[in-house]
Amino acid sequence: MKIVAKPVSEKAVLQPTKKNADPAKIHAGIVAKAQCCVDHLCGCKN
């Protein structure tokens, strides 16, 4: 079995919401995850 990507921890997933989160990293995460409807994959404009 070839390991391609290791699992992420819950701590890392929730870090952007923590009080000590770094603003630049928060923004980078938002861009990477396209966490907005602009890149939506649903049929919500139907």
Next chain:
Amino acid sequence: MKSSQYNVLIPASNGRVVLFNTLYGSISLLEENEHAQVVAILNATRPGGESGSLCEQLAAQKHLIPDEVNEFALVEDRKRAGIKDSNTLDLIVLPTLNCNFRCVYCYETHRPSSMSPDTTEALKKWLKVEIPLHKVVMLYWFGGEPLLEYDTVLSVSRHVKSIAEHCGTLPVLHVTTNGYLLSAARAKELASSGIHDFQITVDGPPKTHDALRVLESGRGTFKRIFENICTLAATDGQVKITLRINFNHTNLDSVPELLEMFPLLLRPQLRVVFEPIFGNGAVSAVCNISQATLSGKLAQYSEKAAELGYDVVFGLSSVHPGKLVYCYAERESQYIVNFDGNVFKCSVCDFTAEHRVGQLNPEGVMLKNDAEWRNWVGGELFAPKCRSCPYLPLCMGGCRKTRIDSDSSRECALVATNASYLLKHIAFGGLGEVFNRL
């Protein structure tokens, strides 16, 4: 040990299989001779009882997890954290609902409108109090065509930049525009006001774009938009433009021609995004193109765009682990402010007062309609059908508006994506630099 409920097996070439975990983002490539063995382990009543390197690897990858872990509870925790997260203020402002375009597929109702000086002042007052409460302020100009109200865009953007810099909040300013009114002088002025992020739609080369995106008069718009995009990108190296290509059966085949048109030097500043056109049967991409064709073409065009030097994310958001909410509308610190001061959560609506969730009063105080507000940020985190879905951590429950507007027991609204294709490429090392972004 038990099998994770979020394992997904994706068949690849030569009998190999990609094992992807949608909750943890772990990806494992199984050889043909390992596939049956892994499936047997994952399906066993007590997997992992026998020691062995394969079981240990599956546990290390969290394809096998301890019995006591409640994975659905983890997904719920993520969503609660995403809804409550106050680190980012997510603000969309519509300075007008009017537009100088009459795109054939547009779902918006355009009407003459503009933000009054009083509403602009109320918005500024609210921002002065609100921005210091957050680590990041994201101001997105949308419409209508926001640059029809250029002075408002410039004035409020400068205000946000100034407050954010004063209180140590990171400002991220963005304009979604059709690009027609983005002259060289305005490009410079907007960049200096802190706006370095733009989204402009180009639906192919002139012959296809000019059939879809036209002025009120019916005239085509390609030439001027193309020139404005090139000018904007050349104005400031920090400027990043999302080149959105809305596609259906009329323009999908013309995408490669468009990609060849932009100057090589500017391409790294252009992030290509493909978006299917929704709407009625005549214009809808999914009504006129098969899923297989759609997925294959998008993958092909994404690769071509990357080869040509564009910034391409390969739709990686669809396989990115750690999403907290489905979309911004579910977040408590997210607002859409209309030109008249009415506040909404979702941009797909008619922006009439009856659908508002609140309003800005003249003193710059946001008055929320509690019942409407709770529809978006309260209630059940997920529809019942989501509880058993292996893709839930990737979508986080689907569109809230769909749940509000209709019976939540209806079929899932998510459409198939090319996630399988991407995963295969990631697994075989073909997209090494993309993988590094995970």
